[in-house]
Amino acid sequence: MKNFTSVIRLSLSLFSSLLLITSCQNNTExxxxxxxxxxxxxxxxxxxxxxxxxxxxxxxxxNTQKYSDRILSLKKDYLARFSTIKLTSDKIKQTFGYTIxxxxxxxDKEQLLSLRQDDRVKSIEQDYTIxxxxxxxxxxxxxGSGGGxxxxxxxxxxxxxxxxxxxxxxxxxxxxxxxxxxLTHPDLxxxxxxxxxxxxxxxDANNPNDGNGHGTHxxxxxxxxxxxxxxxxxxxxxxxxxxxxxxSRGSGSYSGVxxxxxxxxxxxxxxxxxxxxxxxxxxxxxxxxxxKASVKVKFAIAAGNDSANADNxxxxxxxxxxxxxxxxxxxxDTFAYFSNYGxxxxxxxxxxxxLSLWKGGGxxxxxxxxxxxxxxxxxxxxxxxxxxxxVSGDPDGTPDPIAHY
Numbered sequence: 306m307k308n309f310t311s312v313i314r315l316s317l318s319l320f321s322s323l324l325l326i327t328s329c330q331n332n333t334e335x336x337x338x339x340x341x342x343x344x345x346x347x348x349x350x351x352x353x354x355x356x357x358x359x360x361x362x363x364x365x366x367x368n369t370q371k372y373s374d375r376i377l378s379l380k381k382d383y384l385a386r387f388s389t390i391k392l393t394s395d396k397i398k399q400t401f402g403y404t405i406x407x408x409x410x411x412x413d414k415e416q417l418l419s420l421r422q423d424d425r426v427k428s429i430e431q432d433y434t435i436x437x438x439x440x441x442x443x444x445x446x447x448x449g450s451g452g453g454x455x456x457x458x459x460x461x462x463x464x465x466x467x468x469x470x471x472x473x474x475x476x477x478x479x480x481x482x483x484x485x486x487x488l489t490h491p492d493l494x495x496x497x498x499x500x501x502x503x504x505x506x507x508x509d510a511n512n513p514n515d516g517n518g519h520g521t522h523x524x525x526x527x528x529x530x531x532x533x534x535x536x537x538x539x540x541x542x543x544x545x546x547x548x549x550x551x552x553s554r555g556s557g558s559y560s561g562v563x564x565x566x567x568x569x570x571x572x573x574x575x576x577x578x579x580x581x582x583x584x585x586x587x588x589x590x591x592x593x594x595x596x597k598a599s600v601k602v603k604f605a606i607a608a609g610n611d612s613a614n615a616d617n618x619x620x621x622x623x624x625x626x627x628x629x630x631x632x633x634x635x636x637x638d639t640f641a642y643f644s645n646y647g648x649x650x651x652x653x654x655x656x657x658x659x660l661s662l663w664k665g666g667g668x669x670x671x672x673x674x675x676x677x678x679x680x681x682x683x684x685x686x687x688x689x690x691x692x693x694x695x696v697s698g699d700p701d702g703t704p705d706p707i708a709h710y
Contacts, residue, residue, distance in 0.1 A: 354398065354432040355417065356560050358407040358590055359425055367402060372571055376400055383408050386425070390416045399504065399564040403571040404597035405590060409560035430590065434558045456491060456534040456666075463636055464526065464655030465539055468680045469693070469710035471531065474540025477686040479527045480569045480579040480602065482562070483520030485513050485549035487664045492535040493524055496546045502568060503549040504561040516553030518664040522671060523582050525662030526679035527686070535668055536661055539683025551583065559585070563594050570598030578603045578685040581620055582675035588619040595620045599627040605682035607674040608632045609645035612700075616649045624649060629690065632705050633657065633677035640698040644674050646705075653696040653705035654680040681708050 363382060367375040379402040384392060392410060399409040409432055412420070420426050465471050478496070485503065488495050495501070501513035515521045524545040529538035550565040551557040562583065569579050579602050581595070595604055606623065608615040608630050615621040621630050630649050633641040633656025640646070641657050656677030663669035684690045692706035699705055 349434055351432045351434050351558060353411050353413065354409060354558075354560070355412055356407065356409045356430050356432050356563070356590060357420060358401075358405055358427045358429075360427045361406060361425065363406045364403045368571075372568070375402065375571070380408075387420070387423075390419045392416060398506065399560045401563060401567045401594070404567045404594035405563070409558075409564075428590070432558055432560045434556060457668075459531070459533050459535060459537060460660070462526070462536055462660040464659050464676070464680055465537060467636075467655050468539060468684060468708050470539030470680065470683055470687075471537050471541055472539075472687055472710065473531075474528050474538070474543030474683065474686050477528075477540055477543040478546060478574070478577045479524070479540070479543055479682055479686060480546045480548055480573060480577060481520050481524045481527070482548045482550055482565045482569065482579060482581050483515075483523055483583065484517035484551040484553070484555065485515035485520045486524045486545055486547035487515050487521040487662070487666065488513065488547065490521060490525075490662055490664075490666055492529045492532065492662055493521070494528065494530055494542050494544050495524075496544050500572065501547040501549075502565075503547075504564045504568070505549060505552050505557065509549070509552050513547040513549045515547070515549075515664045517551065517555055518669060519551075519555065519582070519675065520547065520549070521664050522659075522661045522669055523580055523675065523679045525668075526659065526676065527578075527580060527683045529662055539680055540686040543683070543686050548579075559588065559591065563591055566591070566594040566598050569602055570594070570600075573598070573602035575601055576686075577601070578605060578682050580605050580679050580682040582607045582673075582678045584609050584618050584621050586619065587617055587622055591619045592623045595623045595628065596625055599625050603627040603685040604629065605678045605685060606630045607678045608647075608650050610643045610673050610675075611645055612643055613645050614647040614701075615645040616647050618645065621645060622649050629681050629685070631674060631678040631681045631708070632696070632699075633672075633674045634696045634707065638694060638696055638707060640696045640700065640705075641672070641674075641677075643672075644677075646699055646701045648701070648703075650705050652681055652690060652692065652708035653677070653699075654708045684708055684710055
């Protein structure tokens with residue numbers, strides 16, 4: 306639980322083929338491309354950067370403040386608490402104060418030693434970054450040029466039908482903790498009240514727009530609008546909020562993911578659902594953050610694509626009343642060979658060759674537990690998740706129930 310040599314592994318695609326969809330109404334050709342396997346990744350420690358978790362829960366002090374003010378108050382609080390080590394504001398990279406209390410910061414050797422000896426500190430762990438390979442730079446289906454905004458006629462992906470989705474999600478909100486969302490996608494109802502947020506640094510620090518495609522794909526399965534174009538989501542037309550913790554390369558940090566979960570916990574409301582189609586080795590800080598955030602917001606979490614026990618990964622291993630870990634299956638209700646399994650898994654859902662939306666106003670077909678999870682997230686917006694049979698071929702010998710409305 307304390308090992309923080311952690312990996313943020315997106316459950317992206319496992320197949321490589323090219324389909325071509327043509328709209329019968331307007332003859333607009335749209336590429337729908339499956340990506341090649343992304344099992345290779347580069348994991349590196351962020352030099353001198355650590356996640357510091359405090360024993361004291363400080364969230365009650367600032368809960369009445371709006372989020373931006375709360376972050377400033379938390380930073381001032383932590384700087385004051387540890388003033389003797391001369392920690393400066395620019396060295397604090399993330400602050401946590403709703404789900405867990407603490408911060409991620411650049412620390413020199415003396416500061417690190419001092420904090421390790423401080424009785425107020427619960428844990429200090431190395432922060433890591435992960436970059437998935439290869440970079441996703443494939444052109445996806447955009448409307449044809451010269452004829453205005455023309456899009457292919459709406460189709461209902463097989464997964465939406467299998468889980469009984471395609472129902473109205475009007476008035477519901479899903480928080481997509483991922484690579485961001487295409488903020489202007491014509492088939493999505495993206496939040497317009499300022500809730501979209503990036504937890505990345507550098508040029509993407511204030512940009513929640515999806516530069517990768519994965520987060521838009523997830524959002525489409527959850528909530529694509531029933532509007533006669535492209536696809537329809539499980540909870541069609543629900544509002545989606547971009548919580549960007551991974552950049553265009555699929556690169557991010559554990560501290561950024563924790564900060565994203567903290568943000569959802571602080572701003573989400575009863576009836577909301579969050580989707581986490583990402584994960585890595587088991588980590589107590591991330592698990593604790595999800596557990597606390599789930600008091601208000603229901604979480605759908607990818608089991609992972611390692612053909613292994615989900616209990617060994619975070620946040621897949623988290624268990625709780627409002628937390629649902631999801632494995633993947635194909636059209637034949639057969640357990641996907643790549644999917645993680647085990648007692649932490651609550652439901653199985655469609656995760657093989659899933660057509661959904663993509664950045665740039667397009668669509669894409671990819672596979673993974675990342676694709677299965679948003680089916681359950683959409684169902685959580687509609688009400689209690691039921692089941693319709695059990696998946697066959699579950700490696701742990703206890704077939705997961707198939708999620709259904």
